[in-house]
Amino acid sequence: MVERLITKNPTKLLMVVLDGVGGLPVKDGKTELELARTPNLDALAKRSALGLHVPVDYGITPGSGPGHLGIFGYDPVRYEIGRGILEALGLGLEVRETDIAIRGNYASVERVNGKIVVKDRRAGRIPTEENRRITEKLSEAIKEIDGVRVFLAPGMEHRVAILLRFPEPLPEGSDHITDTDPQKEGLQPLIPTGKNESSERVARVLRKFTSMVEDVLKDEPKANYLLLRGFSQKPKIESFEERFGLKACAIAVYPMYRGLASLVGMNIIEFEGSSIGDQILALKDVWQEYDFFFMHVKKTDSYGEDGNYEGKVKVIEEFDRLLPKVLELKPDVLVMTGDHSTPSILKGHSWHPVPVLLYSPFVLGGTSERFTERECLKGELGIFPAKKLINLMLAHSLRLAKYGA
Amino acid sequence: MVERLITKNPTKLLMVVLDGVGGLPVKDGKTELELARTPNLDALAKRSALGLHVPVDYGITPGSGPGHLGIFGYDPVRYEIGRGILEALGLGLEVRETDIAIRGNYASVERVNGKIVVKDRRAGRIPTEENRRITEKLSEAIKEIDGVRVFLAPGMEHRVAILLRFPEPLPEGSDHITDTDPQKEGLQPLIPTGKNESSERVARVLRKFTSMVEDVLKDEPKANYLLLRGFSQKPKIESFEERFGLKACAIAVYPMYRGLASLVGMNIIEFEGSSIGDQILALKDVWQEYDFFFMHVKKTDSYGEDGNYEGKVKVIEEFDRLLPKVLELKPDVLVMTGDHSTPSILKGHSWHPVPVLLYSPFVLGGTSERFTERECLKGELGIFPAKKLINLMLAHSLRLAKYGA
Numbered sequence: 110m111v112e113r114l115i116t117k118n119p120t121k122l123l124m125v126v127l128d129g130v131g132g133l134p135v136k137d138g139k140t141e142l143e144l145a146r147t148p149n150l151d152a153l154a155k156r157s158a159l160g161l162h163v164p165v166d167y168g169i170t171p172g173s174g175p176g177h178l179g180i181f182g183y184d185p186v187r188y189e190i191g192r193g194i195l196e197a198l199g200l201g202l203e204v205r206e207t208d209i210a211i212r213g214n215y216a217s218v219e220r221v222n223g224k225i226v227v228k229d230r231r232a233g234r235i236p237t238e239e240n241r242r243i244t245e246k247l248s249e250a251i252k253e254i255d256g257v258r259v260f261l262a263p264g265m266e267h268r269v270a271i272l273l274r275f276p277e278p279l280p281e282g283s284d285h286i287t288d289t290d291p292q293k294e295g296l297q298p299l300i301p302t303g304k305n306e307s308s309e310r311v312a313r314v315l316r317k318f319t320s321m322v323e324d325v326l327k328d329e330p331k332a333n334y335l336l337l338r339g340f341s342q343k344p345k346i347e348s349f350e351e352r353f354g355l356k357a358c359a360i361a362v363y364p365m366y367r368g369l370a371s372l373v374g375m376n377i378i379e380f381e382g383s384s385i386g387d388q389i390l391a392l393k394d395v396w397q398e399y400d401f402f403f404m405h406v407k408k409t410d411s412y413g414e415d416g417n418y419e420g421k422v423k424v425i426e427e428f429d430r431l432l433p434k435v436l437e438l439k440p441d442v443l444v445m446t447g448d449h450s451t452p453s454i455l456k457g458h459s460w461h462p463v464p465v466l467l468y469s470p471f472v473l474g475g476t477s478e479r480f481t482e483r484e485c486l487k488g489e490l491g492i493f494p495a496k497k498l499i500n501l502m503l504a505h506s507l508r509l510a511k512y513g514a
Numbered sequence: 515m516v517e518r519l520i521t522k523n524p525t526k527l528l529m530v531v532l533d534g535v536g537g538l539p540v541k542d543g544k545t546e547l548e549l550a551r552t553p554n555l556d557a558l559a560k561r562s563a564l565g566l567h568v569p570v571d572y573g574i575t576p577g578s579g580p581g582h583l584g585i586f587g588y589d590p591v592r593y594e595i596g597r598g599i600l601e602a603l604g605l606g607l608e609v610r611e612t613d614i615a616i617r618g619n620y621a622s623v624e625r626v627n628g629k630i631v632v633k634d635r636r637a638g639r640i641p642t643e644e645n646r647r648i649t650e651k652l653s654e655a656i657k658e659i660d661g662v663r664v665f666l667a668p669g670m671e672h673r674v675a676i677l678l679r680f681p682e683p684l685p686e687g688s689d690h691i692t693d694t695d696p697q698k699e700g701l702q703p704l705i706p707t708g709k710n711e712s713s714e715r716v717a718r719v720l721r722k723f724t725s726m727v728e729d730v731l732k733d734e735p736k737a738n739y740l741l742l743r744g745f746s747q748k749p750k751i752e753s754f755e756e757r758f759g760l761k762a763c764a765i766a767v768y769p770m771y772r773g774l775a776s777l778v779g780m781n782i783i784e785f786e787g788s789s790i791g792d793q794i795l796a797l798k799d800v801w802q803e804y805d806f807f808f809m810h811v812k813k814t815d816s817y818g819e820d821g822n823y824e825g826k827v828k829v830i831e832e833f834d835r836l837l838p839k840v841l842e843l844k845p846d847v848l849v850m851t852g853d854h855s856t857p858s859i860l861k862g863h864s865w866h867p868v869p870v871l872l873y874s875p876f877v878l879g880g881t882s883e884r885f886t887e888r889e890c891l892k893g894e895l896g897i898f899p900a901k902k903l904i905n906l907m908l909a910h911s912l913r914l915a916k917y918g919a
Contacts, residue, residue: 110591111574471860473538473545473887489867489887491897493572500573504865511863512570513577513590514600 111500111509115354120441120506122355123392123402126180127428128173128366129410129451131161131463131482135418141409141453142464142481145422147429150445150466153436154480158472158505160490161462161482162498164449170460176448177369181403182353182499183346190372191284191341197270198368200262204343206278209311212339213261213269214290215240215332218298225323225334227294231267232332243332244269250325257314267332273314279342283307288338289319298336311340348374349401353499354508358395360388361405370403385427389434396438410458413451421453442506443468444498445480462492469505516905516914520759525846525911527760528797528807531585532833533578533771534815534856536566536868536887540823546814546858547869547886550827552834555850555871558841559885563877563910565895566867566887567903569854575865581853582774584900586808587758588751595777596689596746602675603773605667609748611683614716617744618666618674619695620645620737623703630728630739632699636672637737648737649674655730662719672737678719684747688712693743694724703741716745753779754806758904759913763800765793766810775808790832794839801843818856826858847910848873849903850885867897874910 132140164171164179165186174195175185193210204210217229235243244263251259260272285304291297301316303309315337326333349357351374359370362383371377376399380391388404395402406428412420435443443466450461464485477484486492490501503509537545569576569584570591579600580590598615609615622634640648649668656664665677690709696702706721708714720742731738754762756779764775767788776782781804785796793809800807811833817825840848848871855866869890882889891897895906908914 110571114574471538471857471864471866473866475539475543476888476891487891489891491867491891493897497572500571501865502573504573504575509573509575509865511575511577513580513595514597 110512111503112352114510114512115503116508116510117354118506118508120400120508121396121402121438122400122442122502122506123404123435123438123440124180124444124446124502125404125406125435126177127406127409127425127445127447129413129449129458130425130447131450131452131459131461132413132418132421133452133454133459133461135453140482141413141418141421142425143479143483144418145425145429147425147480149429149432150480151478153432153468154466154477154484156472156474157466157468158474158490159467159477159480159485159488160465161485161492162446162465162495163462163492164495168460170458171449172458173365173448174369176458177366179495180446180448180498181349181373182496183373184496188344188346190344192339193270193341194343195365196264196268196339197262197272198372199365200264200270201364202260202262202270202272203371204272204368205274206343207275208343209273209275209279209284210341211271211273211337213271214336214338215243215267215269216334216336217331218334224297227291227296227298227334227336229331230290230294230336234266235332237263237265239332240264240266240269243326243329247322247325251318251321254314254317254321259318269335271337273311273318279311280307281342281345283311284340284342286312286315286340288340290336290338298334301337343372346373350374353401353503355401356399357401357403358399359403359405360391361403362388363405363407366405366407375403385431386434389431392435393438409447410451413453414456416453416456418453441469442502444502446498463495465490465498467501467505471505515917516908517757519915519917520908521913521915522759523911523913525805525913526801526807526843527805527847527907527911528809528840528843528845529585529849529851529907530809530811530840531582532811532814532830532850532852534818534854534863535830535852536855536857536864536866537818537823537826538857538859538866540858545887546818546823546826547830548884548888549823550830550834552830552885554834554837555885556883558837558873559871559882559889561877561879562871562873563879563895564872564882564885564890564893565870566890566897567851567870567900568867568897569900573865575863576854577863578770578853579774581863582771585851585853585903586754586778587901587904588778589901593749593751595749597744598675598689598746599748600770601669601673601744602667602677603777604770605669605675606769607665607667607675607677608776609677609773610679611748612680613748614678614680614684614689615746616676616678616742618676619741619743620648620672620674621739621741622736623739629702632696632701632703632739632741634736635695635699635741639671640737642668642670644737645669645671645674648731648734652727652730656723656726659719659722659726664723674740676742678716678723684716685712686747686750688716689745689747691717691720691745693745695741695743703739706742748777751778755779758806758908760806761804762806762808763804764808764810765796766808767793768810768812771810771812780808790836791839794836797840798843814852815856818858819861821858821861823858846874847907849907851903868900870895870903872906872910876910
C-alpha cells in the first residue's frame with residue numbers, strides 16, 4: 110500500500126546498523142548498551158523517537174539475511190534467501206539472476222567395492238590455507254561446463270561457495286535440486302537430481318561438475334571430494350529504489366552485508382580502510398549522490414558471538430565518540446538499530462526485540478534518557494515489526510502522501 | 515471473529531472524537547494536549563485505561579475517511595471510500611447504493627477549429643458565490659437523464675459534487691470510468707468511458723450530462739465547462755449495528771463526518787446550534803434511544819491544519835470544561851481519541867499514533883497523570899491498531915462472550 114503513496118523530495122535518510130546491538134544483562138544487571146559510556150548517544154536519545162523492532166516474529170531468532178531484509182522493508186518470511194546465496198555473498202561472489210549458488214563442503218571419501226563412500230563429511234576440517242590451495246586448483250581446472258561458467262570461493266576450513274552462471278536468467282524453481290550430502294558417514298554421496306525440467310537441466314551440469322571435481326581431487330590426501338547442498342537462486346525482489354523511491358547505497362566492510370544490500374539493488378560504495386571512522390568518511394564522500402544510506406557496523410555482533418561483552422561495549426563507545434561526525438552531515442532522518450540482538454551471554458543471535466532510535470524534526474521525544482533496551486521500551490515507537498521501519502523513515506522525511514481523502 | 519462473540523446488554527458506549535487531537539511539541543517542548551489546562555481530563559485520565567492507536571499502519575497519514583473507518587472498527591485498507599463519495603458527503607449529499615458520486619471542477623474552455631480545448635482547469639478559481647449561482651442554474655436545468663436523477667452541490671471556489679441516482683442498486687465496478695479532466699491546459703477534455711458493461715451504462719449518462727452542461731453554461735464568461743473525476747460508489751460495508759450489535763447514532767456538525775457515520779449506518783441526530791455544548795445537549799436528548807454514540811468535535815483539527823496551536827489548545831480546554839456534563843450521563847464505556855493526529859507544526863494530518871482514553875469500571879488505571887501523547891505511552895492499552903478500538907469498547911461493556919471453552 111505504501112508504494113502508491115511515495116513522493117520524492119531532497120531529504121537524506123541514514124540507517125546505521127550496529128549488527129547484533131541488542132543484549133541482555135551481563136554485568137551488574139546491565140546490558141552491553143547500558144554498560145557503555147555514550148554521552149553523545151544519550152543526548153540524541155533524549156530528543157529522538159525510541160522503540161524496539163521485532164525482526165521476524167515474536168520468539169524468532171533471525172539469521173543475517175532475514176534480519177537485514179526486515180529493516181530494509183521487506184517481509185523476511187515472504188522473501189527467503191537460500192543458504193547457497195548467502196554463502197556466496199558472504200565470500201564476496203556477486204550473484205545474478207542467471208546463477209545457481211551452492212554451499213560446498215570438502216569431504217574425504219574412499220572406494221569400497223568400487224563404490225564411493227563418505228569417510229569424513231568435513232575432510233577432517235582441513236585448515237583454511239589448504240582449502241584455498243585446493244579451491245584455486247579446482248578454479249583453474251573447471252572454468253566452464255557446457256556453456257555454464259563456474260566460480261568458486263574458499264570459505265573457512267572445509268567450506269566453499271560455488272556459483273554456476275548460465276547464459277540466460279533461470280526460471281523460478283531451477284534450484285529445486287536434491288543435496289548430495291548423505292548427512293552420515295559410511296554412506297554413498299547422493300546424485301543431484303532436479304525436481305522439474307529447469308532444475309534437472311542444472312542437475313545435469315552438477316553431475317558433470319561432481320565427476321570433474323572427483324577427477325581433479327583424486328590424489329588429495331584428505332579433501333578428495335566435494336559435497337553439495339543449499340542450491341539456491343537469487344530471490345525475486347523488487348529493488349529498494351523501485352519500491353521506496355530512494356536511491357540507496359551501502360557502506361559496509363564485510364562481504365555478506367554488501368551482498369545483502371546489493372540483493373535489493375543498493376549501490377555498494379568502495380572505500381579505503383575498514384574502521385567506523387573510515388566508513389563515516391566514505392559516507393561524507395557520497396552524501397550528495399544518494400537519498401538513502403545504509404551503514405553497517407559489524408563488530409558489535411562479532412564480540413557478542415564470542416561472548417566478549419567488554420569488546421561489544423567498546424565498539425558501542427567507539428561509535429558514540431564518532432557520532433558527532435555523523436550528525437555533522439545533518440541527515441533529515443537518522444535511524445540507529447541492529448538487524449537482531451546478539452546478547453553476549455547467549456554467544457549468538459537471539460529473538461529479543463532490537464532497540465531503535467529515530468531522529469527527525471517530527472518526533473515527540475523526551476520519553477527516554479538513553480539508547481538502551483529498557484529506555485527504548487518507554488519510547489513513542491513502541492514494539493513494532495522490523496519491516497515497518499522504512500515506512501516510519503519515509504513518513505518522517507515527509508515522503509509519503511496522505512492515504513485516502 | 516468478534517462478530518460471533520457479540521452479546522447484548524443495556525450498556526451505553528460513548529466515543530468522543532476530537533478530530534486531529536494528537537500533536538507534536540510546538541512550544542516549550544510541549545504538545546497542544548500538554549499545553550492545555552485540563553483539570554477534568556487529568557482527573558479522568560488517572561482512573562482510565564490509556565494508550566495510542568495507529569490509524570492505518572505505521573508511517574501512514576490517513577485522510578478523514580480511513581481515519582474514521584478505523585476507529586469505527588473497519589479495516590481502512592479493505593474498505594476504500596472514493597474521492598467522489600467523500601466530496602458528496604462533505605457537501606451534505608446523501609449517498610445510496612443506487613448512486614454514482616463525482617467530483618467536478620468548473621473549467622474554462624474555448625473552441626479551436628471546432629474542437630473544445632481546456633483553457634483553465636479551475637475556471638480561474640471562481641468565487642464560491644459564483645459557483646453557487648452556476649450550480650443552482652445547472653440543478654434547475656438538469657434534473658434527470660434517461661430515468662437517472664441528477665443532484666449537484668456547490669463546494670468552495672470551482673469545486674462541485676455531482677450525484678447520479680439510478681433507479682436500482684448498481685453492481686460493484688460501476689464506477690470504473692475514465693476521468694474527463696485531461697490534467698493539462700491546452701488539451702481536449704476526455705470522453706468518459708466505462709471499463710465494463712455496468713460502468714459503460716453510467717458513462718453513457720455522463721456523456722449526455724456533459725453535453726447538457728456545455729449547453730447550459732455556454733454563455734458563462736469563465737465557468738463554461740465541467741470536468742469530472744473521482745467517480746465512485748458507496749462502498750459495500752456491513753452496518754455498524756449488524757457488525758457490532760450496537761444501535762448507533764452520530765452527533766456531528768460537519769457534513770463529511772455525518773456522511774462517514776451514515777456510511778456505516780449510524781443515525782444522524784439533528785440538533786440546534788453547533789457548539790460542543792449544543793452537541794452535549796443533543797447527546798442527552800437521545801441518550802435513552804441508542805447503545806453507541808459517536809460525537810465528533812471538528813475544531814481541534816481545523817486549528818491544527820492552520821498551524822494555530824493556541825486555537826487547538828483552546829478547543830481542548832473548552833472540551834475539558836464541558837467534560838463533567840458528559841460524565842453526568844454516566845456512560846458505561848467512554849472513549850476519547852482522534853481519527854488521526856494533526857500537529858500544528860505540520861499544518862496537516864500526520865502518521866503519529868493518536869492518544870486514546872478509555873474509561874470503564876474494568877480498567878487497571880493509575881498508570882498516567884494526564885491525557886497527553888507522552889502520558890498515554892505509559893498506559894495499559896499500549897500502541898494498537900485503530901480498528902481494534904471497538905473490540906476494546908465492546909469488551910469493557912461486557913458485550914463480548916468468551917472465545918472458546
